[in-house]
Amino acid sequence: MDKEWIHLPSRLVPEYEEGVQKFLTQGKKYAKTCEVILCPCKHYKNKKYMKFDQVYDHLIIKGFDPSYTIWVFRGETYNRQYQGEGSSGEFQKDDESREAYHLYKDSFVPEEEVGCTMYEAKDNDFASLLEDVETPLFPGCTTYTKLSIVVTLYNYKSTNGHTDNSLNELLKILGDMLLEKNTLPETVYSMRKLLKPFDLGYEKIHAWPNDCCLFRKELKNLDTCPKCGSSRWKVDKVTTKVFKGVLEKVLRYFPVIPRFKRMFKSKEKAEELIWHSNHKSQDHMMRHPVDSVAWDIINHKWPDFASNPRNLRLGLATDGFNPFGNLSSRYSCWPVILVNYNLPPLMCMMKENLMLTLLIPGPKQPGNDIDVYLEPLIEDLKELWETGVETYDAFSKSMFNLKAILMWTINDFPAYGNLAGCATKGKLGCPICGEDVCSMWLKYSRKFAYMGHxxxxSPNHPFRQKKKWFNGKKKKEKGNLDL
Structure with missing residues (x-):
């Protein structure tokens, strides 16, 4: 049956609901029982049996798992044949391993399309990746290939929290169970080596433990902090011995510019990134940030930026959490995430579209020094705003100058004070009211209270005359004074 409905930008259109109904009708023919089938939603991914009405609700609310392209539980079989499309020879996205290869191949644009040599493909790498995509797990296997089993097992490892040693033992057991001529990797190291070509990578930036500055640019080769004098390396608190080579703190930065450029090299994603240009609300109802006042203000202030719908509008979110899964507050790790508002409303907040850019380590929270760690991200965002970067658009098959703007930050009140540098507590604790904030000091509680609401x-509201309900005073009908 037709599978195009899976990739529709909205799950509220009749075409998507009709596709779900046809899918369930076909699934009933191949169900083991007449009551339940495996749920292919993005959450369960064919790992749990559910009733048909529950599967319907999950597909409408959570969406269909895009990696489930061959419906082996609904009667389809794996097909290793591929078809060429023009001179580039693109392959059908039959399974998740083909999708990974397709995304990797799309990151190299043929020279004849762009007219430059910077995107030349490496034939040897393509041949090696293609061999892994096409090689079955063992002779006669129609379910898994060498690459797809690695992707599945690595996802299983990360989802269930298995250690490297645990997965190594599992690989050994599976290797003994399979036929002798199987292509299953023997170790986790072999799996990572196989997946390395698809990795975008990240930068390790050394940081001072006191959050003074980062070891980059002119400070790259220093061993001590020029501000506080603390060591770059781990120091024994008892013997004061310096462990040369053991870093005290490391910031991990995932560069955003290569990832933005790679998004536009996928035809489907490039088309989704201009969705907002044709879907602005006509009934004055807000369904997407494109309908907001902030979006219109940007269009009015910077018409050159707004003239190209491919320019990105981003939001930045950050907060601290304990990665060790307990309630202790002794360790606080801060991720910094970018949200892409160019995407359709049901996609921009999906976890696969949330872009992790920085991972600020603990054990203590950065506080007001978070600007030190945001430095590499801010530099890239400034470049995207001021000059832009040359990017290839696979949807229109043309080069363009990609720019981006940071529209909003998303955080709780304490993190808002750290990011914006505003006072969020004390006498002037409201950054919106500023000097007009109505605060009073509670002598015995030794803290500020805010009673000026x-x-x-309205001037004639009865609450203005109530004394006991509030601070023991009446509120003047005009102005902010109490009587």
């Missing part, structure tokens, strides 16, 4: 009521 009655000033926002």
């Amino acid at each position: 009655r000033r926002f009521l």
